[in-house]
Amino acid sequence: MNAAQAAAATAAAALAAERAGVTIRELHGLDEMREACRVLDRIWRPDPGNPMITPELLRVFAHCGSYVVGVERGGRMTGFCLGFLASAGLHSHIAGVDDSVRGRKAGFALKQHQRAWSLARSITTVTWTFDPLIGRNAYFNLAKLGATPSEYLADFYGAMRDEVNAGTETDRLMVRWELTDEHAVGSAAGTPHIVTVDGAGDRTVVALDAGPDGSPVVGRQDGDTVLVRIPAEAEELRRTDPSLAREWRYALREVLGGLMAEGHTVTGFTRDGWYVIDRRQESQP
Template identity: 75%
Template sequence: MNAPETAAAAAALAELTAREAGVTISELHELDEMHDACRLLDRVWRPDPGNPLITPELLRVFAHSGSYVVGVRHGGRLAGACLGFLATAGLHSHIAGVVDDVRGRNVGYAVKLHQRAWALARGITTVTWTFDPLVSRNAYFNLAKLGAVPSEYLADFYGAMRDEVNAGTETDRLLVRWELTAAPPDRSAAPPPDRGPDPAAAHTVIGLDAGPDGRPTAGRLDGDTVLVRIPPDIEALRRTDPSLARAWRHALREVLGGLMADGRTVTGFTRDGWYVTEQPQENPA
C-alpha cells in the first residue's frame, strides 16, 4: 500500500477497535482538559504530591506544538490519557494510563492503534517507548501483540522514582521501536499456545530461569537462541518479597542487558514469560 492508503486503513482500524472497546479517543486541546488528564494520570501512577508526573501547562504546550496528547472517554467521562512527543526517531510515547474499571476491555490496544493512525497521517513511521522489562503482561503486549522490537536495554533509566508504582525499585527499561508501515497483528488470529519455545531444540539454551526456590538462576549464553525467563507477576513479588524482586532486576539486567549489548536481537516474548533472543542474521555476500 502507498502511504495515504496505509494512513486511511490505520484510521479505520483504530476507529473500529475503539468502538469495540466501548471508548472514544480524541486529541485534547483546552486547559481544563489538561487538568483532567493530569489528575487522571496521577490517580493511575500515584506520585508524590510534591513531584507530579506532568503539569497541565506543560501538557498544553506539548499539544499546542503538535505532539500527541489524547484522552480516552468511556460513557462520557475521561477514563484514560496518553502523551507522546515528537523526537528524532519519530514519535516517542512517554506516558499513558487508564482507570481500573476500563482495564481488560482492549483499551490499551485501541490507544496504540489510534497513536499509529495519528502518526501515519503526519508521515511518521516509527513510534518508540520504554517499559519495565520485568512486567510480563507489558512485555507480551508490546512485543507479541503489537510487534514492537527492543532496541536498547536502559539500566536504572529514571533513577529513583517516588510514585507508588515504581517506588523502591531500580527503573530499568527496554526501549522499543514500532515500525508502523508493517501491518498490525491480526486481531482475529488465535493466540499462540501458552508455552515457551522448546529449550531442548537444537542450538537453543536457557540463559536465565527460576530455580526451585523462585530465585533467578543464570544458565548458558552460547546458543543461537537464548531464552530468558522473568517472573509471572513482578508487581506482586515487589510487595511480598522485595529482596527477591531486586534479585530478578539485577539478574535480568546482567543476562538480557548483556545479550543485547553483545548484539543479540530480542525476537519475541511468550505468554508464559520467556524473552527469545537470537543471533542477528548475517546478510549474504
C-alpha cells in the first residue's frame, strides 16, 4: 500500500458519497453516539432490554481510535458503522442504513469510506460477517465490493432478540476484503466482481438447489466448479414458513459450510442466487 493508493481510495469514497447524496463522517460526542444507537434501533428493532450497543461503549471505541462513523442525509443521521482493530486489520462489526436511504447506494458509499479510512492508516484488510442466506447481502459483499468468504460460522451469535434475527440460528460467513487487490480496486472504480453460472465451465455440478416445492435438494460435489443455491427471499420465508427456512439453514450449513471446511474457495455470488465454489485444485497433478 502506498500514498497514491490511499489518495485514490479517498477520492473514490468522496465520489461514492456524492452520488449517494450522503455525508459520512467520524463520530465523537456522546450525543452523536446516542443518535447512532437510535439509528441501530430503527434498523434492527431490538428488544428494549437488549440493545445492539450502548452510547457509552461507542464513545470508548471512538476515543480509542476505532472506526465509528455516521451516515447523514439532509442533516439527519440515517446510517452507522462500527469497526475495531483485529488481528487481520479492521473488523467491521456492525453497519447499516435505514429505509430513508436504502437503495440509494449509501451502503456502498459507507464501505468505500471505510476502505479509504483503513488505507490512510496502512490497514489493508477488513473483515466482517453476514448471513449467507440473504442473497442481496451476499451479492453486495462478494460482487459489489469484491470481498471473499474465509470461514463458515455456525450459529455464531447464538439466539438474538432483534426483529431481524429473532427465531433463526445465526449462521454467518466471515469475509475478508483485501483493500488493494484487483476486486476491491475495481469495486471502487464502479466495476463489480461479476460471476455467472454460464461462465462456470464444463465440469460444473450443483451441490444445492431448490426442489419443485421450494425445499432444498442436496446434489453432487464432484465437479471442478460447484454451485450452491439459496432461496430468493429468505427473510420473507422466515415469516411465512419458518420450518422451510430452517431446512435451508441446515442444508446450506451442511453443503456450503462443508465445502469451505474442506478448504474450497468461494469465488463469487451470482445475481440470480448461486454461490460459486472452486474445487479445481483437487484435479491438478
